[in-house]
Amino acid sequence: MTKGKGTGKTSREVLKPVDDRKVGKRKAASKPEKSAPKTTKKDKKAKKDPNKPKRPPSAFFVFLEDFRKTFKAENPNVKAVSAVGKAGGEKWKSLTKAEKAPYEAKAAKRKVEYEKLMNAYNNKPSSADDEDEESDKSKSEVNNEDEASGEVV
DNA sequence: CATGTGATTGTTTTG
DNA sequence: CAAAACAATCACATG
Numbered sequence: 001m002t003k004g005k006g007t008g009k010t011s012r013e014v015l016k017p018v019d020d021r022k023v024g025k026r027k028a029a030s031k032p033e034k035s036a037p038k039t040t041k042k043d044k045k046a047k048k049d050p051n052k053p054k055r056p057p058s059a060f061f062v063f064l065e066d067f068r069k070t071f072k073a074e075n076p077n078v079k080a081v082s083a084v085g086k087a088g089g090e091k092w093k094s095l096t097k098a099e100k101a102p103y104e105a106k107a108a109k110r111k112v113e114y115e116k117l118m119n120a121y122n123n124k125p126s127s128a129d130d131e132d133e134e135s136d137k138s139k140s141e142v143n144n145e146d147e148a149s150g151e152v153v
Numbered sequence: 154c155a156t157g158t159g160a161t162t163g164t165t166t167t168g
Numbered sequence: 169c170a171a172a173a174c175a176a177t178c179a180c181a182t183g
């Protein structure tokens with residue numbers, strides 16, 4: 001497993017079993033050793049759909065983006081992503097709904113944009129034949145007001 | 154040189 | 169409806 005720097009560690013089992021995660025790790029609740037999905041099976045070779053938008057980040061990820069900076073700022077020694085993940089997760093649960101509000105709001109907006117991308121993706125699956133594109137057709141598109149930064153608390 | 158892996162939770166996706 | 173998978177990030181190890 002490539003043990004990251006000594007890393008493998010995997011000590012999280014004894015070190016600190018996070019309360020109780022529904023799924024052991026995050027997949028294979030019933031051990032689907034069908035094709036041996038040992039670990040992360042992110043196949044980026046999904047070039048099949050180059051325009052296919054990726055899933056919008058959840059509020060947690062949005063919070064993490066900001067948290068990562070803070071965490072690293074106070075813990076420049078920590079270089080493991082897992083460290084930030086754990087710390088972020090703990091802090092995340094510590095946040096109240098009001099604090100998550102701005103993050104959720106942003107995540108919600110992210111989702112809306114994602115829907116838009118999907119719409120475009122659906123319109124243009126991958127027919128590179130002729131990209132007509134609706135230049136004037138979609139004229140009554142609502143304007144989006146980006147006010148992500150000014151959410152009240 | 155390139156890619157995979159580890160870890161967090163939330164949303165998206167699929168059957 | 170429910171379960172599963174994947175979303176970003178960083179440093180390092182392996183082939």
